[in-house]
Amino acid sequence: MTVDSEILNSLFQAKLAELRDLAIEHDIPKTGNVEQLRAKLIGKLVLSHIDLSDSGIKSMQNNDLTEVLGIFGIKKSGSKKSKMQRLWLHLNEDPKKLNVSNIGEMTREELHAYCVSLDLPRSGTKNVLMGRVAGVLSSEEKGWGKVKKSLRTGKKEATPNNIAAPTNEPAPAIDDAAEEVVMVVEEPEPIIPSPITLDEGGSESLVKLESRRAELTSHLREFLLIGKEQDEEDISAFIEDLGRLGFGIQHAVVRDRILDELQQMIALKHQEDSARSTLPGSWREKQALRHLEDVRPKLLDDLDIILEKRGGDIAAARVDFEKSALELKLDLELAAISGRVHGLFDLQVSLRASESEMDPVTSRRQRALEMLYRGTRDSSKEAIEQLNKVEVQIEAFERVVETIVRRSEGAFGPTEHALLIRFLERRGWDANQTEVRPRLLAAAGILAAEMGYLDVADIPSLPTTISLDNEKVSEVLESMREVLTEMGRTPPTVESAIEDKEEHSDARVKAKLDAADALLRKLNHSD
Structure with a gap:
């Protein structure tokens, strides 16, 4: 590729003020830093015959890309796609403004535009696009945006100028000098491994993080359930746990990405919470x-x-x-x-x-308390107070039951029942109430059975009782009267019931008198 090496060399060694003067002279916008301005001038004055638009860059051959990158004075190794991306970044962006640490502030539309220019897949959410752009920026870190130092500090005498050469020097010598300058531009890169990211391996870890994004989101939601989002120590502990799960938190870019995801998840959770209540x-x-x-x-x-x-x-x-x-x-x-x-x-x-998480001890005590309070809706206040006392001291109650059952070698009959009640009464409990005693014994039986001392069939059961109030009895009687009326029979009244009772009583008295008279007649007849 033939270029004007004299102009190229002067552009590499020019200061910012000189570059701005050249930009004004050739009607080129003088905005941007020194490297952006230098790239614009090289594209205008040296590579004017090359199409450096987005489509032009994508249509270049691999060899042409290598030469163009060398002319711009930046890294020229790598695959064809990485060369295209590096050239586009050098011509259009500032590495101080576009890097992995600040792309999190961009919108999805901005990230989509970068994916188009960098020839990346364009589908997916904002975070997916962000991961793709971040991968390119990480892999091309320090490969664009600044020309090689050897080109900027080159010797002036190596550059051809307008001073006439000696007459005894053949004209082709100027061409040789020019060719020599071009070779300086194309000098091989020093054998120094260029950093992939700010810390080696960050790009690969970012790619892995993106592939596990759904899992990361799940962990973030779990953290927000019980974690303290404003507590730096709590967040640090959470990130350390992610490291044990295989996330590359040893890289600063990965930690920053996780923190960004956490902030986005916090905002999303707030939106979800407000949406649920509206x-x-x-x-x-x-x-x-x-x-x-x-x-x-x-x-x-x-x-x-x-x-x-x-x-x-x-x-x-x-x-x-x-x-x-x-x-x-x-x-x-x-x-x-x-x-x-x-x-x-x-x-x-x-x-x-x-x-x-409910351990066996808590489980059996819970079942005993359920038996203790079963059917207590109509219990007296005094009975409820005694049951509450058992609930508060359930651990001590359990120890007493275990001691009694162990001494009786697994028996829990009337003798053990009486022993338990007497012991509780000596401790100030009113355990022998009719509403309390059967519940205490049933709860004690459950504890003994759960601890393995008693068969389930031997657990004392609660007595079954039927309680009817006056209103319910009246309702039952009225229903029975209605049934008798429908059957064509007259339901008895209170007065008729009294009369029937009196008649029945008179008949009984008369029957007894008749029996006595018959006995007397029999005795007289025998005489």
């Missing part, structure tokens, strides 16, 4: 909520299967649950829907955790 704000949201209610039973069934399959891997279970929700055509882009879906997941996980 009415639908659009027709789309209303229809989505209606669809959620329609598929809720199926969603819960899927969740049970997922939790059974994943066991304790909550992050993987949440990812599977999101996939299941998407398969059911739920619009998770709406905060009102995603908040409810993840709230449903969190609730089921919490319930399962509560069940699994």
